[in-house]
Structure formats: structure tokens, C-alpha cells
Amino acid sequence: MIKPAASTPTILLKARRLETSDVAAYRELRLESLKGHPEAFGSSWEDEAEKPISWWSQRLETNTVFGGWVNRSPLVGLAGLRVQERAKARHKGVLCGMYVRSEARGTGLAPALVQQVIEHARNGCGRKALEGGRQALPRVVFTARLVSRNTGWSGEP
Numbered sequence: 001m002i003k004p005a006a007s008t009p010t011i012l013l014k015a016r017r018l019e020t021s022d023v024a025a026y027r028e029l030r031l032e033s034l035k036g037h038p039e040a041f042g043s044s045w046e047d048e049a050e051k052p053i054s055w056w057s058q059r060l061e062t063n064t065v066f067g068g069w070v071n072r073s074p075l076v077g078l079a080g081l082r083v084q085e086r087a088k089a090r091h092k093g094v095l096c097g098m099y100v101r102s103e104a105r106g107t108g109l110a111p112a113l114v115q116q117v118i119e120h121a122r123n124g125c126g127r128k129a130l131e132g133g134r135q136a137l138p139r140v141v142f143t144a145r146l147v148s149r150n151t152g153w154s155g156e157p
Contacts, residue, residue: 014069015077015112017120020057022067025075027056029067033078033099041097065097066116068109076104079113081120093121 018026034045059065068077080097084090095117100110 011107012071013107013109013112015066015109015116017116018060018065018067020060022075023053023057023060026060026065026067026078027053029075029078029099029101030056030097032101033097037099040099064117064120066113066120068100068104068113070104070107070109073104076101077109077113079110079117081117083121093117 031045031049034041034043034048038044064081064083066079066081067075068079070076077100078097079095079099082094082096084092095114098110098113100113
């Protein structure tokens with residue numbers, strides 16, 4: 001007797017840039033990440049926990065932070081892009097603040113967030129570098145090798 005293959009449930013992923021209207025959920029998840037995994041971040045829970053909500057809103061306005069959701073979950077993932085401020089380094093971006101709640105790990109949300117960061121870097125900080133000549137080709141510093149296996153992106157514009 002042939003048994004029908006078990007159907008796997010469809011997982012709906014949503015990843016987008018966070019806005020100031022997301023500030024409460026962002027703050028909660030960011031603080032959770034700092035408290036639960038202090039070794040993974042340059043900031044500490046103690047430094048950020050006492051910051052006023054206006055600080056968190058300003059952070060979302062002035063930084064590139066993506067959020068992720070699985071199915072109809074609350075915010076369960078974060079990934080940021082930090083672009084160098086120095087004129088000669090503005091073509092370089094670095095992934096920062098990456099965190100996915102344990103219940104959302106293995107769903108594909110982390111790669112989806114990284115892909116959002118890469119696309120933003122390609123269309124944002126990366127294009128500016130082309131004005132600097134071939135030697136200044138953009139790179140998302142941490143991801144070129146890691147992501148190329150999954151997305152085919154080589155790190156070149």
C-alpha cells in the first residue's frame with residue numbers, strides 16, 4: 001500500500017523595514033536578544049533597557065532595521081544594516097543586530113531577513129560606491145560568502 005506524502009504546512013514569511021509605528025515590538029525583541037544572548041552583541045541590555053521610547057523611535061528613523069514575521073506572529077526577527085559614515089567607506093555595509101526568536105528558527109526567516117539587508121545594500125549604499133571606480137565595489141561585509149550559496153549573489157553589484 002502506498003501512503004500519501006504528508007503535506008507540510010505552508011509557512012508565510014514577511015520581512016520589511018521597520019517604521020516608528022513598530023517601536024514597541026522592536027524594543028521588546030531587541031531587549032530580549034540582548035538579555036538572552038549578550039555575547040552576540042556589542043551593546044548590552046543594561047545600556048539599552050533604560051533608554052526612553054524616543055531614543056528607540058529615533059533609532060528606527062536613522063538606521064536601517066528590518067523586521068520579520070512568520071505566519072501571523074508578532075515580530076520575531078530583526079536584522080540591521082550599518083553603513084560606514086566616512087566618505088571613502090560609504091560603499092561598505094555590515095549586518096548588525098541579527099536575531100530570530102527560537103520558535104521562528106528553521107522557518108527560513110533568517111535568510112529572508114539577510115536577503116532584505118542585501119537588497120537594501122545593493123540598491124542603497126552599494127550604488128554610491130560605483131562612482132568611486134572599480135576598486136570601490138560594494139560589499140555587504142559579512143555575507144558575501146555565506147549568502148551566495150543560498151541566493152547566488154556574489155557580492156558584486
